[in-house]
Every structure is written in C-alpha cells, then in structure tokens.
Amino acid sequence: xxxxxxxxxxxxxxxxxxxxxxxxxxxxxxxxxxxxxxxxxxxxxxxxxxxxxxxxxxxxxxxxxxxxxxxxxxxxxxxxxxxxxxxxxxxxxxxxxxxxxxxxxxxxxxxxxxxxxxxxxxxxxxxxxxxxxxxxxxxxxxxxxxxxxxxxxxxxxxxxxxxxxxxxx
Amino acid sequence: xxxxxxxxxxxxxxxxxxxxxxxxxxxxxxxxxxxxxxxxxxxxxxxxxxxxxxxxxxxxxxxxxxxxxxxxxxxxxxxxxxxxxxxxxxxxxxxxxxxxxxxxxxxxxxxxxxxxxxxxxxxxxxxxxxxxxxxxxxxxxxxxxxxxxxxxxxxxxxxxxxxxxxxxxxxxxxxxxxxxxxxxxxxxxxxxxxxxxxxxxxxxxxxxxxxxxxxxxxxxxxxxxxxxxxxxxxxxxxxxxxxxxxxxxxxxxxxxxxxxxxxxxxxxxxxxxxxxxxxxxxxxxxxxxxxxxxxxxxxxxxxxxxxxxxxxxxxxxxxxxxxxxxxxxxxxxxxxxxxxxxxxxxxxxxxxxxxxxxxxxxxxxxxxxxxxxxxxxxxxxxxxxxxxxxxxxxxxxxxxxxxxxxxxxxxxxxxxxxxxxxxxxxxxxxxxxxxxxxxxxxxxxxxxxxxxxxxxxxxxxxxxxxxxxxxxxxxxxxxxxxxxxxxxxxxxxxxxxxxxxxxxxxxxxxxxxxxxxxxxxxxxxxxxxxxxxxxxxxxxxxxxxxxxxxxxxxxxxxxxxxxxxxxxxxxxxxxxxxxxxxxxxxxxxxxxxxxxxxxxxxxxxxxxxxxxxxxxxxxxxxxxxxxxxxxxxxxxxxxxxxxxxxxxxxxxxxxxxxxxxxxxxxxxxxxxxxxxxxxxxxxxxxx
Amino acid sequence: xxxxxxxxxxxxxxxxxxxxxxxxxxxxxxxxxxxxxxxxxxxxxxxxxxxxxxxxxxxxxxxxxxxxxxxxxxxxxxxxxxxxxxxxxxxxxxxxxxxxxx
Numbered sequence: 001x002x003x004x005x006x007x008x009x010x011x012x013x014x015x016x017x018x019x020x021x022x023x024x025x026x027x028x029x030x031x032x033x034x035x036x037x038x039x040x041x042x043x044x045x046x047x048x049x050x051x052x053x054x055x056x057x058x059x060x061x062x063x064x065x066x067x068x069x070x071x072x073x074x075x076x077x078x079x080x081x082x083x084x085x086x087x088x089x090x091x092x093x094x095x096x097x098x099x100x101x102x103x104x105x106x107x108x109x110x111x112x113x114x115x116x117x118x119x120x121x122x123x124x125x126x127x128x129x130x131x132x133x134x135x136x137x138x139x140x141x142x143x144x145x146x147x148x149x150x151x152x153x154x155x156x157x158x159x160x161x162x163x164x165x166x167x168x169x
Numbered sequence: 170x171x172x173x174x175x176x177x178x179x180x181x182x183x184x185x186x187x188x189x190x191x192x193x194x195x196x197x198x199x200x201x202x203x204x205x206x207x208x209x210x211x212x213x214x215x216x217x218x219x220x221x222x223x224x225x226x227x228x229x230x231x232x233x234x235x236x237x238x239x240x241x242x243x244x245x246x247x248x249x250x251x252x253x254x255x256x257x258x259x260x261x262x263x264x265x266x267x268x269x270x271x272x273x274x275x276x277x278x279x280x281x282x283x284x285x286x287x288x289x290x291x292x293x294x295x296x297x298x299x300x301x302x303x304x305x306x307x308x309x310x311x312x313x314x315x316x317x318x319x320x321x322x323x324x325x326x327x328x329x330x331x332x333x334x335x336x337x338x339x340x341x342x343x344x345x346x347x348x349x350x351x352x353x354x355x356x357x358x359x360x361x362x363x364x365x366x367x368x369x370x371x372x373x374x375x376x377x378x379x380x381x382x383x384x385x386x387x388x389x390x391x392x393x394x395x396x397x398x399x400x401x402x403x404x405x406x407x408x409x410x411x412x413x414x415x416x417x418x419x420x421x422x423x424x425x426x427x428x429x430x431x432x433x434x435x436x437x438x439x440x441x442x443x444x445x446x447x448x449x450x451x452x453x454x455x456x457x458x459x460x461x462x463x464x465x466x467x468x469x470x471x472x473x474x475x476x477x478x479x480x481x482x483x484x485x486x487x488x489x490x491x492x493x494x495x496x497x498x499x500x501x502x503x504x505x506x507x508x509x510x511x512x513x514x515x516x517x518x519x520x521x522x523x524x525x526x527x528x529x530x531x532x533x534x535x536x537x538x539x540x541x542x543x544x545x546x547x548x549x550x551x552x553x554x555x556x557x558x559x560x561x562x563x564x565x566x567x568x569x570x571x572x573x574x575x576x577x578x579x580x581x582x583x584x585x586x587x588x589x590x591x592x593x594x595x596x597x598x599x600x601x602x603x604x605x606x607x608x609x610x611x612x613x614x615x616x617x618x619x620x621x622x623x624x625x626x627x628x629x630x631x632x633x634x635x636x637x638x639x640x641x642x643x644x645x646x647x648x649x650x651x652x653x654x655x656x657x658x659x660x661x662x663x664x665x666x667x668x669x670x671x672x673x674x675x676x677x678x679x680x681x682x683x684x685x686x687x688x689x690x691x692x693x694x695x696x697x698x699x700x701x702x703x704x705x706x707x708x709x710x711x712x713x714x715x716x717x718x719x720x721x722x723x724x725x726x727x728x729x730x731x732x733x734x735x736x737x738x739x740x741x742x743x744x745x746x747x748x749x750x751x752x753x754x755x756x757x758x759x760x761x762x763x764x765x766x767x768x769x770x771x772x773x774x775x776x777x778x779x780x781x782x783x784x785x786x787x788x789x790x791x792x793x794x795x796x797x798x799x800x801x802x803x804x805x806x807x808x809x810x811x812x813x814x815x816x817x818x819x820x821x822x823x824x825x826x827x828x829x830x831x832x833x834x835x836x837x838x839x840x841x842x843x844x845x846x847x848x849x850x851x852x853x854x855x856x
Numbered sequence: 857x858x859x860x861x862x863x864x865x866x867x868x869x870x871x872x873x874x875x876x877x878x879x880x881x882x883x884x885x886x887x888x889x890x891x892x893x894x895x896x897x898x899x900x901x902x903x904x905x906x907x908x909x910x911x912x913x914x915x916x917x918x919x920x921x922x923x924x925x926x927x928x929x930x931x932x933x934x935x936x937x938x939x940x941x942x943x944x945x946x947x948x949x950x951x952x953x954x955x956x957x958x
Binding site for chain 3: 003022027038044045049069075081085089091097109119137146154161164
C-alpha cells in the first residue's frame, strides 16, 4: 500500500520534473526541474532497495552535475537565448518519431512481460546482506577492471574539460 | 656392268665437267694466254672426255636395251615433287608428283647417241676453234652443262623433268650465245633467245598443266596408258588443246613460225655453239617432245594439221630468206629453221619415225656444215661475209671436201643421208589421207628446190670463183688443225652413211636390215597411217624431188659460177630480193608491235597506273588516316569524354538529394538515429 | 489497487526515455539538450535497477554505477565544449552551429 503511494509519488516527481525540464524557457528553471526529476529517480532507487545508488544519485548527480550545470548556465549568458524560439524546426517530426519509438518499446515490454513474469509482484526478497556490501563485493572482485577503467575515464574527462574551458590553450 | 641401271650416270658425267669448270676452271685457264698453255690441256681433256664417257655409256646401255624384249627400261631414282591429291577433270583422283626418273627406250636411245656422239665431236672441234679466245674454261663448262641438260631432257621419264632439261638448255643457249658478252649484239641476241623461248615455254607449261588436270599424270608411260583408253577427237577438244599448247612450246624451242626470230641472231655465239645447239640438239628438243607425245597427237588430228602446216610454212618462209643472206652463218641458220620445218611436217603427217629420222640425219650434215663454216671463218681470221670470200677450194681442201658432202646431203642427192629422210617426208606428206597435206607437200617441194639453190650458192660464193678476200686476210689463210678437221671428216662419213638405215620400202632390193631405223622406233612411235601402197606414184615423186634439187643446184651453178657476176644476180628480183634480204621485216614488225607497244603502251599504262593507282593509293591512305583521326577525335570527345562527363554528371545528380542530409545540424542527425531505431524496432515488430 | 510490479518501473523508464529524447531532438538550447541527455541516462538507470531487483542480482546496480560515472564525465566534457563554443560563436543555439552544412 505504502509502496504504491510512494511509487506514484516519486514517478510523478520524475516525470513531472522531466517534462518541465524540456519545456521551460529559462535555463535555471530547467535545471531546477531536472534536480527535482533526479530526486524522484533517487527515490525510485530507494524503493527498489538500491540504497547505495540512492545515495550516489543524490550526491553525485544532484550535488555534482546539477551544480556544475548551474554554474555553467550562469557563466554563459542565456538571457538572449530565453527570448527567442525554444523549439527547432524538426519538433513535430521528432515528436512523432519518439512517440513511435516509445510505443514500440512499450509493445515489446508488454510482450516480454509474460515470459519474465514482469507483471507479478513480489519480486526479489529480503536482503540477506546489506546492499552496499553486496555492491562492494562484486565491484572490487568481478568488476575490478571496469572500475579502474572508469577512473581513467574520469581522469580523461577532467583533463578534457579543463582543456576545453581554457581561454588560451 | 649393267649399263641400263647406270643410265642415270650418263647425264652426270658432263655435269661433273661443268661443275669442275665452275669451281676450279679459273685456275686452269687464266684468260688471254696463248693456246699452248699447259693448264689448258686439263680443260681440253676433261670436258670432251666426260662427253666421250657418256657416249660410251650410252652405247653400252643401248646395246643392252637391244637384248630386252620390251625395249623399255625405266628407273625412278626418287620422287622429286610430291604434291597433294586432286581431282582430274574427269573426276578421278590423282596426285601431283614428278619423279626424278629416267626412261630408256628406242626413242631416247637415238637421242642420247646423237647428243653425246655429235656433242663429243664438237667438243673436240672446239679445242682447236676456241684456242685463241679468252674464257676457254668457261666455254667448255657451259658446253658440258648444256650436254647435261640436254641428256636430262631426252632421258626424263616425265614431262616435268623434261621441262627442267628444256629450261636448262635454254639457259645454256643464252649463256653461250652471249659468250662474247662484251659485244652488245651478242648480249642482245642472248636475251632475245631467252625471251622468245619463254613465250613458247608458257605454252608448254599450260599444256603440261592441262595434261595433269585431264589425265592426272605426266609420266610418259602412264600418259600413254591413259590415252589408250580415249578415243579420237574429231573436233577441237581438250586433247587437241593439250597438243597445240605443247606444240607452242616446241615452236619456241625449235624456231618455227612465229617464234623463230631468235635463231638467226643466235649466230652471234661461237660457231661450235651454233653447230651443237642450234643445229643438232637443242632445236631438235621440240621435235623430240612432239614425237614423245605421239600418242596424244594421234588422237588429235586437228593438232597434227596445225603442226604440219606450221612446219611447211616455216620451211618455205625460212628458205626464201636464206636465198639472199650474205653472212655464211645466217644462211645456215635459216637453213636450220627450214629443215626443222620439214621435221614438223613429218610429225604432223603422222610419220613420227620419219621426223626423228630427219632429225638424226640433219644432225650430221648440219653440224658438219656449221663446223665447216667455222673452219672457213677460222681460216679467214674471222671473216663471215661471203661476198669477201671465194676461191678457197684449193687453199682449205679438207674443209671444202667435207662441206661439199654436207651440201649434197642437205640438198637431197640420192645415196646421201639427207635424201632418204627428206624424200620420205615428202612422200608421207603427199600420200596422207587428208587432202590439205598436198599443199604442205607443195611447200616442201619448193623448199627442197630453194634449199639446193642456196646451199650451192653458199659453196659457189665461198669456195669457187676468184679470191675476193682482203689482202691482209689472204696472207694468213691456212687449213684448220687436225683437232678440227678430224671431226669434220667423221661427220662427213656420217652424212654419207647414216641414211642407209632408213631405206624406204620401195627399194625392196635392199634387205630388211636397211630399214632398222623404222623398226627400231616402231615400238615407241607406232606405225605410219595406213595408206594404199602406190609404188608408181612413190617412184615418180622421188624422181621429182631429185630433179627439183638438181635444178636448184644447176641454177645456182649457172648464176654464180658460170656467169661470174660482179653483183648479186638475185638483185634482179627487185623488191623480192630486198624483202628477203631484210628477213621480210619480221623483226622490225615484232619490234614495233610488241617491244615498242609494250614499252610505250606499257609506259603510258604504267604512268597512268602510277598516277592513279599508286599515287591514288598513297593519297587515299593519307585521306583515310585523316578521316580515321577525325573519327577517333569524335569518339574521344563524345564517347570517351562523354562517359567521363556522364559519370561526373551522374555523381553530381545523385549527390543533390544526398547533400540535403548534410544539414550541419547535429539534432537532425540525432533525429535520423531515432528514425533508424524506430525502423529497426518496427522490423522486429512485424516479424 | 495493483501492486507495483517491475512492469511499472519499465513503463516509467520508457516514458522518461521518451521525454529525454524529445528534449534532445527538439530544444534549441544546448544546455537543455545536455540536461535531456541526463534524463535519458537516468531512464536507463531505472531500468537497470528494476531488473536488478527482479532477478535479485547486484550486477544491474553495478552497471548503473558505471552509467552514472560515464554520465558525469560526459556532462563535464560537454559543458566544457559548450563554454568553448560560446566563446567562439557567442551562441548556445544548436541550429545556429551549421558550419558543416553543404
């Protein structure tokens, strides 16, 4: 019962925030909407017993990325951008295409629902071990290489973004 | 030793002599030395020696042939030309082959004995005659080569090999006529002989080819077999054409009308050459060939008529010219042409053995006459004009005596060789079933009269009367050396005795042995045409011909000896005389029609040809090149470049819609992504 | 009321994906585009976590961590590019950057 309420609440938060993100004229409004959406997603993670990711989502995504976005929005003067047309020429066509894609995806999901018993409740069970421990177990043993590679990726991103933002290279 | 199987050696001995002269002759006889040079002796012994050996081998072979019942001996050494099979006109399958083979039968035996026997005597004579001349070894080499080719001609067993010999003797004739090559007249005469001969040879070749296509073979024995199955041709058919074509070849080689013009000019050569080639042997090749083809001629009476008519006309025509000539050798040359005409009359009348008989007797006395005239010329240090001779009877007695015998023989005085053969010819002509032969007989009779006349005129001008010789020459008059007079005496003996093996049947008092010539040749030449025996007529005609000959001699004696004229008595005949003296302008006519016609007409033709065809061709080639280059340019511009431009245009055309995709807008590209995803998902949707 | 099943999460994920894609394709402002990309990545994460829960496997969550890592890197670099672009072109409108247009 509570699950349902919380699910719909967070779902509304997520989708509502998403819609607002893509429709606001003011970039700051968009950014704040996105934050809302991300918080909703974090909540959904929590509902799925993914506590670690809930935390990561809040800290990294909202606290890191969105702050970065806000800084850049303020750095780049978007007042003029707010005044002109927001949607480009291919808008309606894009909408149609995406609706088509979405429809197709939903169809596939519904078709596979029976096979994977996606419609049945009660998936999963009580956790025997804590979520973070479980992730740590796997992350540093089985997925060690991707972990290290991800760190290299982040290094590259750091170097890259610093380079891109410099005035004189 | 089996001479019959070594018959192939007979031509090779003189060939060896010729080759020896070719290879080492120059060393043996450096030009211009006196005739007593030692090295010349080698040549003098070698070359006549080879001919003597050939003669001995010939005697041996003929002796052995007599023993054989079938009187034919054919050896085929090897196949010389082997060709592809082909269909004759009648449809039979035949093969074009010519063998290098020899056939010894009575006819060829007579010929080889004449050629080698008289050839040897003339070689002997030449040792003395050519002693002072340069090119001694060259002369004997050519002479030996000639004997080789002549023997090949008469010994061949097929027409093709005979033609090889035929051409070869023509070549040697050219070489020997032009022996004194530094004299333009001699070189021209050699050329004339060769070219006129060639015209005749074309007829020979055509006849040979026709024979191949109709009968499928050219071997004598096989041809005779094939002809035996064919019937008499009463109209001008294929066999007649064959015979006439072969006769055209004979006309060229044996100097009949109209191809006789080379023989008088051939007197430019040394006298022994005239004796051997243009009296005894080469010119008789045509007679031999027609006799060899007697089976063919028997089936073509039209051809025989042509042969006899041409022979008769030639005999008459040549005699008219001989009557007025002043050069001693020219008289004898025209006399040869005339006597050859007699031989063809005999062949045309169907009495083939008589033709060969006259060939055989004529060889003796004509060679004798020529060698005798050579002796006269030698005595007079080269003088040949009879107007500057005379009164030589006592100065060169042997020459005079032998020439007298020769003159009597040729005139047909009974008992001498010429009488028997000439008389037989006249009888055969008169009594031939075809009426036309009476005309031929008339021509022959008139010719006999003229022959006797001009021969006695020759004797009178040369030996009798007063000395009209130049003073310088008169001092050196001498009889010829023995090496020259011995052959003269031998030939004189022959002229007397040779005729006695062909005594006519009319003289029945003589036993059969005196008629061996006819019986000897009957196997090859067949018998004469059947006719009613008419001894009275035959005796009458015989007496008539003797009378006519006697009249001729008497007239000549009267005109030239009794009256002792200052000028030529025949000049009284006016235009007839000058016409005869200028050989009836035949040479001039040929010159104008053929030579000038060819050179001028041909020249114009060639000039036009050059201008229109050759230059036209060159210009045309130039035009063609320019035209093709223009085509090429058009092709290059429109097709090749066009293809390239078309490709570029196609690319450009197809790029227009593709270009539109390059909007530069990243979102557009993203949209295409999504479209792609939709499409892929759609595919799985409908699957 | 229906119990919340994995299907709900999947539908939610598709919807979020659609919204994010619309934003990428439709908005002219590059910053908004980048934000829409973040939405897409989040939709993917929801999907991963739902299935992780459904199959009781922790692999989905680990993958989601990596997705977040990549999203972080990409956002940082993307914003750096945006700044560089703004310096050169004085514009943040996506359809005004069409130098590669034919």
